[in-house]
Amino acid sequence: MFLFVVRRLFFAVLLLLAVSVVTYLLFSALPVDPAALTCGKNCKPDIIAANRIRLGYDKSIVEQYWLFLKGIFVGRDYGMGQAAFSCPAPSFGYSFAQHECVTTLIGRTFPVTAYLSIGAFIMWMIIGVGSGAIAALNKGKWQDRLANAFTAVGVSLPTFYVGLLVLFSVVIWLGILPFPDYVSPLEDPIKFLNAMILPWLTLAILSAASYTRLTRNGMLEAMNEDFVRLGVAKGLSRSVVLRKYVMRAAMVPIVTIAGLDFASLLGGAIITESVFSLPGMGKLAIRSVVESDLPVLVGTTLVSAVFIVLANVIVDIMYGVLDPRVRVK
Amino acid sequence: MSSQKPVLIVENLSVSFATPDGIVHAVNDLSFVLHEGETLGIVGESGSGKSVTAASLMRLNNSVTATSTGRVVVAGVDVLSASEADVRRLRGSEIAMVFQDPMSALNPYYTVGYQIAEAYEVHHPEASKAQVNAKVLEMMTKVGIPNPAQRADEYPHQFSGGMRQRIVIAIALVNDPKILIADEPTTALDVTVQAQILDLMLALQVENGMAILLITHDLGVIAEVARDVLVMYAGRVVEKADVEDLFEIPTHPYSWGLLGAVASLEVSSRGHLRTIEGTPPSLLNLPSGCAFHPRCSFASENGSRCTTETPLLVQKGPKHSFSACHLPVERIVEIGQKVGN
Amino acid sequence: MFTPIALEAKNLVKYFPTGHQGLLGRPTKELKAVDGVSFVLRQGETLGIVGESGCGKSTLARLITRLLDATSGEVILDGKDITSIKGRELRAVRQKLQMIFQDPYSSLNPRHSVGQIISGPLEVQGIIPDGGVKKRVQEMMELVGLNPEHYNRYPHEFSGGQRQRIGIARSLILNPSIIIADEPVSALDVSIQAQILNLLEKLQQELGLSFVFIAHDLSVVRHIADQVAVMYLGKIVEMGPSADVYASALHPYTTALLSAVPVPNPKMRGASGRIRLEGDVPSPVDPPSGCRFRTRCWKATDLCALEEPALADAGGGHLVACHHPMEASERAGKPHSDR
Structure with missing residues (x-):
C-alpha cells in the first residue's frame, strides 16, 4: 500500500511537471507581448524594453521556463537597485496588470473558491444521493419519476442559465435575499451566508442531478446482486441490508466521481463566480484571460491542475480503501 | 420414513411476475412437504420455475413485481402472508439458503469472518464478542477452511470458488437451521470441487439433521444426493418420485426424455443422442392444456385431451411415483421402462 | 490408421505478464496459462480437451485460432507454422479455421440480424458466393436446422439452443x-445440449470437418471425441484414444476427475472407490515444482517434486505424464485414498 502511494505520487509529480511545461509553452506562444502590457497606452519603446529585461522576457523560452520553475521553489527577484522587488516562494511570477505577485492574488481569491466549492459539494451530495436513494427505493413510483425529471432537467441546463434563473427568481422576483455581495465569513458570517447561498444552490442543482442518477442506478444494480439477497436471507433488517450491502456497493463509483468533481470546482467555478460576482479564482482566471496577463493565467491553470492531479491520487487511494478487491497487497 | 415431522409445507404455491412484456407465470400450483432430515431434489431446466420456488420459500422474490398465492408454512408461520418481522425471524435461523454462484453471493466489501458473525449476531443479539468469534471459527473449521483464525480476516475475493461456497454454507448453517435450500450449489464449480461441496453438505446434514431442498439441473447430482425428487417443467411439477423409481421407471414423458439425454451421454458409444425436440415454452405464453404437449411425441395418442386439459399430479407406476400426464399408466410405464435400461 | 494430419500444435506456450511492483510498475511475474502443449488433430476426427477452470484450455483455443499470440511454439496447418503470419495470409488461415464460442447470449451482436451475423465472415473475407450472399446464408441456416425464413430476425428472438445454431452457421459459412x-x-x-451435439456430429460427417472440442464436462467429451487430452495447470497430463482414456485412465488426476463426476444412477450412490481430491488447483503464477499435480496427488513421492514427468507413450498411443501411473489393480478394486 505504501509503495503504491509513493508510486502514485511520483507519477503525479511527473505529470504536473509535464503540465507546467505545456501550459507555459502554450501561453508563451500566444501572439501577445507581455512586456507591452506592463505599462499603459502611452508607453514608450524604451520602457517596454526595460520592463522586458526586468521581467526576464528577453531570455530564451527555455530559460524563462527554468526561472519560472525555480521561482516556485525558491521565490523570484525582479529588477535591480531601487526598483527591485521580489515574490517569495512559491512564486508563480508577477502580474503587471494587477501589480502583485501571482501567489498573493491566488492566495486572496482561493478561499472564496474553496468556500463556494465546499458548501456546494455538501449540498449536492445531500440532495443528489438523497434523491437518488429515494428514487431507487420507490422505483417506478412518482418519487422516481420526479427524480428522473430532475435529473433530465439538471444535466441539460447550462450553469449560467440556472445561475441567472436563481438570481432572478430569488433576488429580483421574490426579493427574499439581497443581491449577493461577498464578505469574508471571518468578518460577517451572516452576510457571507447571504452571499453564498445562491451560488451554492446553483452548483448543487446542476451537479446533484448526475449524482441522483448515479445513486439510483447504483442502488438498483446492487439490489439485484446475489450478495444482497444473501443479506436478506440471513434475516438482516431492511435498513441494515440497505446500508451495509446496497449503499456500500453504490457508494464506490459515487466517491470516485465526487472527488474529481470537487477538485475541478476548486480550480475555479468560472461561470458561477462570474454570475454572482464572487472574487474567486475563477474570476481571477477570467480576468487574466481578458487582460492577457500571462503569469496569472499560467498560475491559475497550474493550481487547478494540481488539484485535479491530487484528487486523482486521493480517489485512487480511496478506491482501495472502499473496495478491498482493488486494494494492493 | 414419512412418519417424521414435516418442517416445510408448500400448498398450491403460484408465483407470477409483472414484466413489460406481460405476466410471467413462473410457478403454477406447486405443493410438496419436506420432512425433518430429508433430502428433496427439485430438477428442471432453465425456466422451469425451480429457482423462483426456492426464493419464494424465504420470500426473497421482488416484492413489487412478484405476486404469490398459496401457502408456505415454516415453523407454523405462513411465509407468504406473515409480517416482515416474522419472516425475518425465520430467515437464517429456521430456513437458510446456499446460492448458485459463490463468486457473487458474498459481500465483497466485508471480511468473510464479519459476514459469518453478522449472520449469527442477528439471531443471537445477546452473544458476547468472544462467543461470536468462537462461533465464526467453529463454523469455518466445520466447513473445512484451513487456518480459520487467519482467513476470517480476509475478503471473499481472496478465496477460491470452492472455498467461497464453503463460506456461504458456513453462513447458512451458523444458526442450525432446520431447512437448507441449496439452489444449484455446485453448478458454478469444477467437478472435483463439486464433489467436495456435495460431500460436505451431506456430512453436515448427518451432523445437524437438517432437511435439504436441493435445486439443480444436474440429474447426476440428484442421483447422488436426493431421496425424493420433483421434476419441474414450465412452472409445474410433472413428476414426483422416489429417486430410485425416477431413474428406473420415469413416469412422465418429459422425465424420460431428460433421463434419456443424460443417460446416453454417460455411455461410451458414439452415435445419435436421444433428445427432446423443440425448446421449453415461454412463460409469458404457456401452451394450453399440458405445457409439455408441443414437445411430447405421445400427445397425439390422447386425441385433443393433452392440448385442452391440464393434467393433475396422480399416482402412476411405482408406489411413490406421481406424475401429471394424461397417458394411461401402462403406456407410461412401458415407455419409462425402455429408458430405465 | 494413417489419417492425414489436419492441425498440429508443437510445444505451445502462453505466459501472461502479471503482478505489478517497483516504482515503474513493471510486471514482475508470469501467469503460465499454457506451458508446452503439443498435439495432433487428424482429419475428420475430434480431439476433446478437458480440464477444470484455470487449466489453460480456453487460452489454448485462442492460441490455435490466433485470437491470442503465442509466447512460443508452433501451430502447423498445411505444413506451415501459423503463429507468426499476418495480414492476407492470416485471413486465409481464418477461412480454414473457425471458432464456436461458449456463450450463445453474448457472442452474437444483438443489433445485427441473423442474416448479417451469419454472413459476417463472408464480408470480412470479401467473398461473394455463387448465387449471392442471402442464398448461401439460407443454405447454412437450413444445414444447422434453422428456418431460413428467419433470415431477418434478431438474436433475442431465438432461444439459447437456436442461438448456438446461429453461431455454428456463422462458423461454417466459409467452408x-x-x-x-x-x-x-x-x-x-x-x-438442448444433446440436440447441439447431434448437430455437430452430423455436420462433421457431412462436411468432413475436424474438431477441437474444449469442455469441462467429461460426459460430453466422451460422447463426441475420438482423442482426448486432459489438461492440468497449463499442461497436458494424459492424452490418447477416447475409449482408452475413459476405460483405463493412467494419470491419477484423470482418475480423480472421472471419479468426481456424479453418476446419474442412484444405485451407484456411495459406491466404494471414490477418489476425492483435496484442496484447490495451485496458482498458475507459481506452479509446484516437478509434477504440477503432486500437491494434490495421493501417490506423490519425492521424485515428483524434483523431476517433471514427460508426456510419454504408455502403449497404443495412450500418453501419460506421470512417475507413478495408475495400475489396473488400483482402478478395478479399491483406490486406497478416500481421505
Whole structure:
C-alpha cells in the first residue's frame, strides 16, 4: 500500500511537471507581448524594453521556463537597485496588470473558491444521493419519476442559465435575499451566508442531478446482486441490508466521481463566480484571460491542475480503501 | 420414513411476475412437504420455475413485481402472508439458503469472518464478542477452511470458488437451521470441487439433521444426493418420485426424455443422442392444456385431451411415483421402462 | 490408421505478464496459462480437451485460432507454422479455421440480424458466393436446422439452443476444414445440449470437418471425441484414444476427475472407490515444482517434486505424464485414498 502511494505520487509529480511545461509553452506562444502590457497606452519603446529585461522576457523560452520553475521553489527577484522587488516562494511570477505577485492574488481569491466549492459539494451530495436513494427505493413510483425529471432537467441546463434563473427568481422576483455581495465569513458570517447561498444552490442543482442518477442506478444494480439477497436471507433488517450491502456497493463509483468533481470546482467555478460576482479564482482566471496577463493565467491553470492531479491520487487511494478487491497487497 | 415431522409445507404455491412484456407465470400450483432430515431434489431446466420456488420459500422474490398465492408454512408461520418481522425471524435461523454462484453471493466489501458473525449476531443479539468469534471459527473449521483464525480476516475475493461456497454454507448453517435450500450449489464449480461441496453438505446434514431442498439441473447430482425428487417443467411439477423409481421407471414423458439425454451421454458409444425436440415454452405464453404437449411425441395418442386439459399430479407406476400426464399408466410405464435400461 | 494430419500444435506456450511492483510498475511475474502443449488433430476426427477452470484450455483455443499470440511454439496447418503470419495470409488461415464460442447470449451482436451475423465472415473475407450472399446464408441456416425464413430476425428472438445454431452457421459459412469449439454446449440445458451435439456430429460427417472440442464436462467429451487430452495447470497430463482414456485412465488426476463426476444412477450412490481430491488447483503464477499435480496427488513421492514427468507413450498411443501411473489393480478394486 505504501509503495503504491509513493508510486502514485511520483507519477503525479511527473505529470504536473509535464503540465507546467505545456501550459507555459502554450501561453508563451500566444501572439501577445507581455512586456507591452506592463505599462499603459502611452508607453514608450524604451520602457517596454526595460520592463522586458526586468521581467526576464528577453531570455530564451527555455530559460524563462527554468526561472519560472525555480521561482516556485525558491521565490523570484525582479529588477535591480531601487526598483527591485521580489515574490517569495512559491512564486508563480508577477502580474503587471494587477501589480502583485501571482501567489498573493491566488492566495486572496482561493478561499472564496474553496468556500463556494465546499458548501456546494455538501449540498449536492445531500440532495443528489438523497434523491437518488429515494428514487431507487420507490422505483417506478412518482418519487422516481420526479427524480428522473430532475435529473433530465439538471444535466441539460447550462450553469449560467440556472445561475441567472436563481438570481432572478430569488433576488429580483421574490426579493427574499439581497443581491449577493461577498464578505469574508471571518468578518460577517451572516452576510457571507447571504452571499453564498445562491451560488451554492446553483452548483448543487446542476451537479446533484448526475449524482441522483448515479445513486439510483447504483442502488438498483446492487439490489439485484446475489450478495444482497444473501443479506436478506440471513434475516438482516431492511435498513441494515440497505446500508451495509446496497449503499456500500453504490457508494464506490459515487466517491470516485465526487472527488474529481470537487477538485475541478476548486480550480475555479468560472461561470458561477462570474454570475454572482464572487472574487474567486475563477474570476481571477477570467480576468487574466481578458487582460492577457500571462503569469496569472499560467498560475491559475497550474493550481487547478494540481488539484485535479491530487484528487486523482486521493480517489485512487480511496478506491482501495472502499473496495478491498482493488486494494494492493 | 414419512412418519417424521414435516418442517416445510408448500400448498398450491403460484408465483407470477409483472414484466413489460406481460405476466410471467413462473410457478403454477406447486405443493410438496419436506420432512425433518430429508433430502428433496427439485430438477428442471432453465425456466422451469425451480429457482423462483426456492426464493419464494424465504420470500426473497421482488416484492413489487412478484405476486404469490398459496401457502408456505415454516415453523407454523405462513411465509407468504406473515409480517416482515416474522419472516425475518425465520430467515437464517429456521430456513437458510446456499446460492448458485459463490463468486457473487458474498459481500465483497466485508471480511468473510464479519459476514459469518453478522449472520449469527442477528439471531443471537445477546452473544458476547468472544462467543461470536468462537462461533465464526467453529463454523469455518466445520466447513473445512484451513487456518480459520487467519482467513476470517480476509475478503471473499481472496478465496477460491470452492472455498467461497464453503463460506456461504458456513453462513447458512451458523444458526442450525432446520431447512437448507441449496439452489444449484455446485453448478458454478469444477467437478472435483463439486464433489467436495456435495460431500460436505451431506456430512453436515448427518451432523445437524437438517432437511435439504436441493435445486439443480444436474440429474447426476440428484442421483447422488436426493431421496425424493420433483421434476419441474414450465412452472409445474410433472413428476414426483422416489429417486430410485425416477431413474428406473420415469413416469412422465418429459422425465424420460431428460433421463434419456443424460443417460446416453454417460455411455461410451458414439452415435445419435436421444433428445427432446423443440425448446421449453415461454412463460409469458404457456401452451394450453399440458405445457409439455408441443414437445411430447405421445400427445397425439390422447386425441385433443393433452392440448385442452391440464393434467393433475396422480399416482402412476411405482408406489411413490406421481406424475401429471394424461397417458394411461401402462403406456407410461412401458415407455419409462425402455429408458430405465 | 494413417489419417492425414489436419492441425498440429508443437510445444505451445502462453505466459501472461502479471503482478505489478517497483516504482515503474513493471510486471514482475508470469501467469503460465499454457506451458508446452503439443498435439495432433487428424482429419475428420475430434480431439476433446478437458480440464477444470484455470487449466489453460480456453487460452489454448485462442492460441490455435490466433485470437491470442503465442509466447512460443508452433501451430502447423498445411505444413506451415501459423503463429507468426499476418495480414492476407492470416485471413486465409481464418477461412480454414473457425471458432464456436461458449456463450450463445453474448457472442452474437444483438443489433445485427441473423442474416448479417451469419454472413459476417463472408464480408470480412470479401467473398461473394455463387448465387449471392442471402442464398448461401439460407443454405447454412437450413444445414444447422434453422428456418431460413428467419433470415431477418434478431438474436433475442431465438432461444439459447437456436442461438448456438446461429453461431455454428456463422462458423461454417466459409467452408472451414477445422472447427475449434470452446465449451459450445456448457451454457445450454441438457435436452438442448444433446440436440447441439447431434448437430455437430452430423455436420462433421457431412462436411468432413475436424474438431477441437474444449469442455469441462467429461460426459460430453466422451460422447463426441475420438482423442482426448486432459489438461492440468497449463499442461497436458494424459492424452490418447477416447475409449482408452475413459476405460483405463493412467494419470491419477484423470482418475480423480472421472471419479468426481456424479453418476446419474442412484444405485451407484456411495459406491466404494471414490477418489476425492483435496484442496484447490495451485496458482498458475507459481506452479509446484516437478509434477504440477503432486500437491494434490495421493501417490506423490519425492521424485515428483524434483523431476517433471514427460508426456510419454504408455502403449497404443495412450500418453501419460506421470512417475507413478495408475495400475489396473488400483482402478478395478479399491483406490486406497478416500481421505
